[in-house]
Amino acid sequence: VSTQSTDKNTRENAMSDKEKCCGSYDYHQPGALNQWDQKMTLKPDGTGSYWEKLESKTETVTREGSGTWTIQDSEKGAEVYLQMKTLKKVTKSKMMQLVPGLGDSTKQDDNVIIGVSVEKLVNAPPSSGGVTNKWRRV
Numbered sequence: 001v002s003t004q005s006t007d008k009n010t011r012e013n014a015m016s017d018k019e020k021c022c023g024s025y026d027y028h029q030p031g032a033l034n035q036w037d038q039k040m041t042l043k044p045d046g047t048g049s050y051w052e053k054l055e056s057k058t059e060t061v062t063r064e065g066s067g068t069w070t071i072q073d074s075e076k077g078a079e080v081y082l083q084m085k086t087l088k089k090v091t092k093s094k095m096m097q098l099v100p101g102l103g104d105s106t107k108q109d110d111n112v113i114i115g116v117s118v119e120k121l122v123n124a125p126p127s128s129g130g131v132t133n134k135w136r137r138v
Helices: 002-021 118-122
Strands: 023-029 035-042 047-055 059-074 077-093 105-117 135-137
Touching: 002 059, 002 118, 035 077, 047 077, 059 105, 077 118, 105 118, 118 135
Parallel strands: none
Antiparallel strands: 023 035, 023 135, 035 047, 047 059, 059 077, 077 105
16 A cells, blocks of 8 residues: 555656746856756646757857657756657867868767756756856756
8 A cells, every 4th residue: 555655656756846847948158168048847747848059169069859748757856858769969160261161061960869857957947047057948
């Protein structure tokens, strides 16, 4: 009987964590040499999307994809895992090229999983607050 109630409590906590995690988030890491931006949307139906941009002095790299998300326990606690069948990666060179387009590339990564702790999303500050280097709720 105690195992059933524990299972029920676990399901209820997971359900409420899932409800709390639904929404749109962004992450901004400013920097003089490299700047990194991420955006993630987690929908109540279990689907989600991801976009990121890494900008350096020599290139701009963007990655984007969509897939499904779940909450699972890990060594660090409960984690949100967004699993995408494909993640498109586009690299654009900022350097002057002798041949236009040289240094630019488009690549597709298969079976990519992005993991974020549930705690970071549930406690995410609003994006308008100006906080950087952490997930923020949009």
